[in-house]
Amino acid sequence: MYNIIKKKRDGGELSTEEINYFVENYTKGKIPDYQISALFMAIYFNHMNKRETLDLTRAMVNSGDKVDLSSIKGIKVDKHSTGGVGDTTTLILGPMVAACGVPFAKMSGRGLGHTGGTLDKLESIKDFKVELSIEEFIRNVNNINISICSQTANIAPADKKFYALRDVTATVEDISLIASSIMSKKLAIGSDAIILDVKVGSGAFMKNLDDAINLGKEMVDIGIGYGRETIALITNMDEPLGNAIGNALEVKEAIDVLRGNGPKDLYELCIQLGIRLLLLSKRAKTEEEAKILLEETIRSKTAYNKFVELVKYQYGDIDYVKNPELLPKSDFVIEVKSEKDGYVKALNAEEIGKCALILGAGRETMESKIDFSVGIVLNKKVDDKVNVGDVLAYIHANDINKAKEVEAKIKEIYIIGEKNKENKKLIY
Numbered sequence: 174m175y176n177i178i179k180k181k182r183d184g185g186e187l188s189t190e191e192i193n194y195f196v197e198n199y200t201k202g203k204i205p206d207y208q209i210s211a212l213f214m215a216i217y218f219n220h221m222n223k224r225e226t227l228d229l230t231r232a233m234v235n236s237g238d239k240v241d242l243s244s245i246k247g248i249k250v251d252k253h254s255t256g257g258v259g260d261t262t263t264l265i266l267g268p269m270v271a272a273c274g275v276p277f278a279k280m281s282g283r284g285l286g287h288t289g290g291t292l293d294k295l296e297s298i299k300d301f302k303v304e305l306s307i308e309e310f311i312r313n314v315n316n317i318n319i320s321i322c323s324q325t326a327n328i329a330p331a332d333k334k335f336y337a338l339r340d341v342t343a344t345v346e347d348i349s350l351i352a353s354s355i356m357s358k359k360l361a362i363g364s365d366a367i368i369l370d371v372k373v374g375s376g377a378f379m380k381n382l383d384d385a386i387n388l389g390k391e392m393v394d395i396g397i398g399y400g401r402e403t404i405a406l407i408t409n410m411d412e413p414l415g416n417a418i419g420n421a422l423e424v425k426e427a428i429d430v431l432r433g434n435g436p437k438d439l440y441e442l443c444i445q446l447g448i449r450l451l452l453l454s455k456r457a458k459t460e461e462e463a464k465i466l467l468e469e470t471i472r473s474k475t476a477y478n479k480f481v482e483l484v485k486y487q488y489g490d491i492d493y494v495k496n497p498e499l500l501p502k503s504d505f506v507i508e509v510k511s512e513k514d515g516y517v518k519a520l521n522a523e524e525i526g527k528c529a530l531i532l533g534a535g536r537e538t539m540e541s542k543i544d545f546s547v548g549i550v551l552n553k554k555v556d557d558k559v560n561v562g563d564v565l566a567y568i569h570a571n572d573i574n575k576a577k578e579v580e581a582k583i584k585e586i587y588i589i590g591e592k593n594k595e596n597k598k599l600i601y
């Protein structure tokens with residue numbers, strides 16, 4: 174291990190064997206944290222090339238279980254977002270592509286966050302079951318082209334240990350380490366094609382465009398190097414996506430989009446991600462053809478019907494989809510009103526996310542219990558015109574003190590002034 178650290182410290186290139194050695198043995202507990210910390214700091218300063226990064230990813234995939242999806246017919250697709258605020262995309266994109274006949278096989282992990290993840294959101298539908306056996310997951314995808322379930326397998330355990338160590342040694346922010354960490358968890362699950370939604374902006378892991386583009390390219394190179402069709406889109410996370418931030422609120426928002434009534438940005442992002450998935454899966458030959466197919470799934474309600482089917486196959490109560498008023502509701506809703514005239518210039522997504530967390534919509538620790546009913550619904554977004562007294566946002570809460578605290582914060586988060594010179598962009 175000493176020689177591996179020294180080689181990287183002096184700017185050398187690690188061999189496949191050296192990379193396999195430290196990943197395998199650290200996972201087994203045979204190498205102390207301080208040696209891996211030193212190695213990561215050397216990597217941080219001297220970087221890894223494409224070959225080293227791919228080898229590192231492969232070694233991390235091999236550190237745990239792989240989910241074999243080869244018994245699913247057709248070209249199976251998967252989607253991953255690098256994380257944002259109020260991102261309900263999977264609940265819409267999945268049914269849309271499945272309604273086009275493309276198998277959408279998505280396994281999610283649970284994590285910490287401002288709101289719950291996809292699995293938590295789905296659990297706000299009564300009796301919805303996210304813990305499926307691999308056999309049932311595969312059977313559902315073969316039967317109805319879609320399943321969304323939790324990872325029961327032991328996926329990339331090396332990454333769990335590495336990430337925890339990087340977190341406390343100031344070595345998270347290296348492109349090779351980030352890209353291999355994210356991709357190892359994706360590649361362990363055997364889909365044929367992957368769309369990566371790389372978020373950039375105040376509510377994203379990557380705060381500026383150059384970093385996001387670098388991360389996207391690195392992840393695509395890993396995916397393709399590993400033998401999977403991979404595309405990344407760089408998308409805006411300067412403000413939350415859609416209007417709703419919170420679990421049941423986001424499920425309702427997803428149902429709205431599936432019924433053709435949801436927020437435009439969320440719908441547009443799903444169309445753009447969907448276009449790439451239809452191209453990757455060879456369901457469409459051109460972007461135009463893909464777009465028409467996807468739009469038709471909303472117009473004809475086949476995507477909505479697919480969502481109902483997904484809920485039914487995972488034991489959820491479909492009345493909650495047909496009548497979203499049944500979803501968990503907070504005790505009260507308060508309005509946040511504007512004290513200024515002008516235009517919304519900025520609406521920091523991360524700060525809004527923190528407000529949702531205060532209300533109880535997310536997890537601060539893995540033991541936290543999520544309150545499905547609470548959250549925020551934005552009534553004004555960036556570039557919208559506002560007048561004094563207009564409602565900026567609605568706070569759905571069960572605790573009046575927390576609601577008051579969040580109200581004060583939201584008033585500060587909305588930056589209102591002159592109209593921005595350039596209109597915001599959704600896809601970079």
Ligand code: URA
Nearest residue numbers: 336350351354355378
């Ligand atoms: N997310 C991950 O899963 N890994 C990283 O290294 C950074 C963000």
Ligand code: CA
Nearest residue numbers: 259414415417
């Ligand atoms: Ca949303």
